[in-house]
Amino acid sequence: MTIYSLSRSFKTSVERTxxxxxxxESFGLGLSDKEFTLYDELELxxxxxxxxxxxxxxxxxxSMLLKDLAAEMRKDGLKVVDLNEVELKDKPVIELVGKNVTEATEILSRAGISDAWIFLRKPSELSDGQRYRLKLALVMEADADVWIADEFGAVLDRVTAKSVAYNMAKVARRQGxxxxxxxxHDDMTEELAPSVFIEKLFNDRIEVLCERYEEEDPPQMLMAAE
Ligand SMILES: Nc1ncnc2c1ncn2[C@@H]1O[C@H](COP(=O)(O)OP(=O)(O)O)[C@@H](O)[C@H]1O
Ligand SMILES: [Mg+2]
Incomplete structure (x- = not known):
């Protein structure tokens, strides 16, 4: 268990053009330097x-919170893979993930790509949404401890976003x-079933809801009658 303590504030200084x-002047805004705080000693x-x-x-x-958390986790020695940093090679999609075709199609389908013709295209020939899903597949494959996705599902329709959210959360939990x-978008609670739900409000306001279920008791071995 690790508790991350995060603080982030900015100066309001602006260039006086x-x-x-x-x-x-029109909006009655003072230009003296102040600080605004996004979070202060937030413990997660x-x-x-x-x-x-x-x-x-x-x-x-x-985004700031995600970035700061990722930085802390990296400092802690965890391998963090960021969806925004995934680079796509110029090869047919089916070549980009998995050890073989079976594995590749399985990983791609978890990320919401199941049309065979997409498997044969190169990333540059895909739509933004298809490319996004391909990146999610690569995130799942990166052998990292932490997967992060800012603007999760922004380029997907809501039905696809929710289905991908459901699949990725399930795979993440299963793989630890x-x-x-x-x-x-706050419509994915059911699909993600988050253990930590954070609503970032303006200024330094933030609501954190933690719902972690205790591990189920390990199944009891049946004792053979003597
Ligand atoms: N380098 C920076 N200097 C000053 N303000 C910043 C800087 N980066 C982000 N901000 C401000 O911090 C706030 C939060 O930004 P961000 O985390 O990107 O918001 P969100 O991802 O929720 O849309 C915004 O008001 C933004 O203008
Ligand atoms: Mg953002």
Whole structure:
């Protein structure tokens, strides 16, 4: 178990161009340097097998939180794979994951790619949504401890986003990975079944809900009657 302690604030300093001054005057905004805080000594207990679902409005600090958490986890020695950093080789999709065709199709289908014709295309020939799902497949394959996806499912329709969320969360839990997503969409609670749910509100406000179920008792061995 690791508790991560996170703080992040920014100065409000702005470059004083003529237009900046005009806007400041029109809207009555002071331009003296202040600080705004996104979170201050926020303590998060995040463990292997946790699904962490971060939601909140645009600009509330979700991406920052995900980035800071990832940095702390890397410092802690964990291997973190970030969906936004996945690079795609210029080869047919079926060549990009798995040790063989069977494994490749299995991983791709978990990421929501099951049309055979997509298997044969190269990443540059795919739609944004298809490319996104391919990246998710590579994230699952990267042999990392932690998977992170900012703007999770943003380029997918809601039905696909939810189905991919369900599959990835299931695989993550089964493989003991920590899966952390951030998105303004708050409609995936059922599919992700997160153990840590974080709603980032404006300024330094944040709500954290932790629902971790105790491990089930190991199945009892049946004793043979003597
Ligand atoms: N380098 C920076 N300097 C100043 N403010 C920043 C910087 N990076 C992000 N911010 C501010 O921090 C807030 C949170 O940003 P972000 O985490 O990207 O929000 P979200 O992902 O929830 O949309 C925003 O108000 C943004 O303008
Ligand atoms: Mg963001």
């Amino acid at each position: 003529p237009r900046v001054l005009e806007v400041a 207990d995040i463990r292997a097998s946790d699904v962490v679902y971060i939601t909140g409005q645009s600009g509330s600090g979700k 990975k920590t899966f952390m997503v951030a998105t303004t």
